[in-house]
Amino acid sequence: MPELPEVETIVRTLRPQVESRRISRVLTPLPRVLQAGAELLPALEGGVIRAVRRRAKLLLLEVEAREPLLMAFHLKMTGRFFVYPEGTEPLKHTRLIVDLEGVSAEEGASLSRLFFDDVRTFGYCRVMRPADLAAWGFYAALGPEPLETPAKELAARFAARSGAIKAVLLDQGVVAGVGNIYADESLFRAGVAPSARASGLAPERLLALASALQAVLRQSIDECGSSIRDYRDARGNAGAFQNSFAVYGKKGRNCSVCGTALVSSRVAGRGTTHCPRCQRG
DNA sequence: ACGAGATCCTGTCAGC
DNA sequence: TGCTGACAGGATCTCG
Numbered sequence: 001m002p003e004l005p006e007v008e009t010i011v012r013t014l015r016p017q018v019e020s021r022r023i024s025r026v027l028t029p030l031p032r033v034l035q036a037g038a039e040l041l042p043a044l045e046g047g048v049i050r051a052v053r054r055r056a057k058l059l060l061l062e063v064e065a066r067e068p069l070l071m072a073f074h075l076k077m078t079g080r081f082f083v084y085p086e087g088t089e090p091l092k093h094t095r096l097i098v099d100l101e102g103v104s105a106e107e108g109a110s111l112s113r114l115f116f117d118d119v120r121t122f123g124y125c126r127v128m129r130p131a132d133l134a135a136w137g138f139y140a141a142l143g144p145e146p147l148e149t150p151a152k153e154l155a156a157r158f159a160a161r162s163g164a165i166k167a168v169l170l171d172q173g174v175v176a177g178v179g180n181i182y183a184d185e186s187l188f189r190a191g192v193a194p195s196a197r198a199s200g201l202a203p204e205r206l207l208a209l210a211s212a213l214q215a216v217l218r219q220s221i222d223e224c225g226s227s228i229r230d231y232r233d234a235r236g237n238a239g240a241f242q243n244s245f246a247v248y249g250k251k252g253r254n255c256s257v258c259g260t261a262l263v264s265s266r267v268a269g270r271g272t273t274h275c276p277r278c279q280r281g
Numbered sequence: 282a283c284g285a286g287a288t289c290c291t292g293t294c295a296g297c
Numbered sequence: 298t299g300c301t302g303a304c305a306g307g308a309t310c311t312c313g
Contacts, residue, residue: 001306057307077306078291093291120290122307138308163283172308180306229293229305269285270306 002075004146004177005220006231006239007054010081014059014234015052016106017083018098018114022048023063025099030121033095036136037127044069044127048102056142056176061098062130070133071098072126073116079123081234086111093117096125119230142176146213149175154210158198165201166194167268169213178213180270181226181248186213187279188247194267194274196281219244247273 002010026041028034034041047065054060059081061071073079078093083100090097096116104110116125126136133139146154154175161168168174169183178186187194189212192205201209220226225239228249232238246256251264255275264273 003307074307076308118290119292120306122290161282167284170307271304 001077001179001181001228002079002225002231003057003179003182004054005182005217005241006225006233007057007059007075007177008221009225009233009239010075011052011054011059012233013237014081014083014114017104017112017234018049018061018100019052019104020048020050020102021100021104021112022046022102023065023098024101024111025097027090027097027099028095029090029097030095033116033118033121033124035124035126040069040127040129043067044071049100055139056145056172057179058139068130070126070128070130072128072133072136072139074124075118076120076122076124078119078230080117080230080232082115082117082232082236083234084113084115086113088113088115091115091117093119095121095123138172141173143172143174144176146175146177146210147217151207151210151214154213155203155206158206158209159201159203161198163198164194164267165192165196165198165209166270166272168198170268170270175213177217180272181228181245182213182216182220183270184248184273185246186216188274189216191278191280193279193281194265194272200281247275249273 023044043065047063050064051062059073063069094115095118098114100112157174166183169178190209220241223240226241227238250262251273258277260277262273263276
């Protein structure tokens with residue numbers, strides 16, 4: 001399930017493979033994956049990919065065509081990217097294909113196919129003009145990037161919410177890019193119970209949580225993300241941060257700090273694992 | 282403003 | 298072995 005560190009890793013591994021290459025054609029084996037902008041597909045053809053970047057969990061391809069265009073991808077749980085040689089047939093779960101020509105930093109001059117694969121088909125792509133981003137409600141409502149925002153400011157945003165702190169972390173409008181894994185892991189590191197009311201937590205504890213969140217995200221990016229089952233980067237490599245999990249997916253195992261059995265529950269509709277002794281409300 | 286629950290989807294795994 | 302049902306989960310929607 002690609003969250004911020006996974007999407008960041010995909011961006012970094014995709015960039016040298018596709019940047020400055022020309023789009024010859026875009027195909028949609030699963031048409032509904034294109035959530036918006038079908039009418040702009042013809043305008044993409046002949047355009048050049050000028051940048052690959054990330055905002056929250058979105059991967060953005062900036063295309064210089066007759067006019068500037070954007071392809072915005074959300075990978076949801078099982079979205080993946082991979083660059084295949086010319087002539088490769090779509091795979092079972094290939095949902096969108098960008099045919100590329102021209103020179104890449106890595107492959108030199110060649111023809112390639114960028115596949116967007118997605119087993120569960122929750123992922124999507126939107127093609128739009130840059131000016132349309134602000135009009136896209138989801139994008140406009142995104143909170144700040146956690147690694148580009150002072151922990152103090154993040155803590156203040158948490159404090160303004162009255163719901164369960166885990167629900168607050170998962171709210172993309174409060175802070176962008178956090179999903180289930182990094183919510184559970186940062187709550188553990190900060191010693192905060194997932195169901196604690198955000199506004200009821202002392203300021204210093206919220207600050208500790210914000211700092212823990214940043215540390216967890218940075219460490220995971222350094223380790224190329226977490227591979228639970230599906231996640232791979234744009235070269236097909238798994239991440240390593242799953243080896244550093246303290247609580248996520250570890251129900252019943254012993255807490256690495258105090259030895260108490262980790263407890264699973266549902267908070268904000270998500271599977272949640274925490275240490276009942278180390279994490280307090 | 283918040284929470285709870287349903288929805289979308291398919292591969293995997295536990296249990297019988 | 299083969300079936301069934303539970304489960305995973307981001308974002309959106311409806312209802313209370």
